[in-house]
Amino acid sequence: MDAHARSRRKALKVVVGALCTEVGFGMAEESAIETLTEMLQSLLTEIGKSSKAYTELCGRTDVLVTDVLTALIDQGINIESIPAHAFRHNKSVFNPPGQSVPQPIQRVLSAGERQEHHTHIPDHLPPFPDPHTYIRTESHKQPVSEYQLIREKAASYKRDTERAVTRYVAKTGHTQSLFKDDTSSFPLIAVQPHPHPYLMALLPKDQDLDSLDISDVQGVNHGSDTLDPNSSKFDQSDIDTIDNPYLQPIKMPRYKKFKTMS
Template identity: 30%
Template sequence: MAFYKVSENVPTEDETMDKILRFSILRLFNFKHIDETSDNVVSLFVNLTKVYLKSLGNLSKKYAEHAGRTDVQQSDVQMALLEVGTKIVDLTKYIKDSSQISEYCAQKNPMVLHPQNPEPEKVMQIGEKKTSPYVPPFLPPFPDPHTYIRTKIQSEPECNYVNVRITEGNNLRTSQESVRDYMLRIHPTIPLFPKYVAKAEEESKIEYYQRKLELCRQFVPDFKANYESNYLNGTPPLEDLEMAEDEFKQKLKQQGLSEHLYYTPISVKQLVFEKVPTFSLLLDPQPEPCNYLRAMLPNDNKNEEEVMET
């Protein structure tokens, strides 16, 4: 029996957990011969079960951390059950009844799905396998050669001086370019072509707005009703788009999810660097870029000056 209908909306972790607990509680009601109940009662039992399981898990984790372990063991669960007020002896009756509970269903007329007999996978084979003449016919054939013949997939290391020098030179050049690009991204720069950079910034702002608008329309629920309906042309300002995105991020954090699962965050500066090559930028010279290094210098010069003055 499927928990959810096939749709584009993927259920969250909490929805899946609530659905499983609901079906388990309804099955337990049928086992206790409770024919009718209300939705509020089932929701109450679901919430109580969730609180009980979460408290039991948190206590077990704390006992494991107190013992200096990262994994929870049986002794931790036993201590957590004792702290909650449940003895393991009391669970034996439930374990005996669990075999009978499985015979009951959550609904009166459940939908039964007959499993289909899957066809065995056909392994592609080229040619015919030749059996060795010394192997009797009653023995099973040998498996495929790739299962027992070892094939080396790595090449031998280069020992030629010329090839090693070329490889080291390429690695050094790549590392220098990476450091240069990183410095240009985090420090103020002077563009060699300011008009081109200004044009790239304008295009990046327009592209940033279009991406934000498309992102909100695709992921933010009720975006058209809450934001676009207030504007005649259907183009809300950038502040509303960022506000809607922040609300979407807060909802994901409450569910324990991250926005990186749905989209990649972008910025105007990132789009500008995609359009402007790094070789057209220069680092803005600073009089003293690392002020904190002055405190690490020795005071030898000051001592020499004091000696000269005396």
């Protein structure tokens, strides 16, 4: 069955369903609808063949209304009931099928301009294809070798890695809460003071050492002596306390009294 036959069959099936609804049926099986559709298609086919036969019998090529009425009478249909059936009050009205939108034709990839035939090539031969079919064209981009872009990508990758590690530590490690009543809101990574904090200053880091002043380096060296764990000022209880400035109690500033000149 071709596409035109399937479309006509589908239209007849809709008509049969509408007639069944007008009669009073609420639902029907697929086999019953197919049987009624086949009967209606056979009836219309016989009416068309009979109308064509009466037309050719009279020596005409166009079918007239009298030819169709004669074919209906031959099929045993009461033609006087047709006007009453056409003007029934509960008939179903079908909207005309809309015009189908043609499928857009996909354009073939074209690169460059096609060359015309040379003087020694006849015009009836096919034209030259696109230049990309016989000229080498790059299908990939060259790798980025600029120093600035590489540094930006490395910094972005490092920042994403640090953020992912921070989230992982916050979910799996020990955390501190910003609010004492609610420990699940705003979790913070617990600060663990290092017993030898001066070692962090001695470890190499990714920074510009030339921009540091000599006074800053000397200050770090002198300040590290005060953090010696063997000294008497080092207290073990400072490690157990929370060394987080956001969780420490508020320190009120001291007000100095100024002397008034009499």
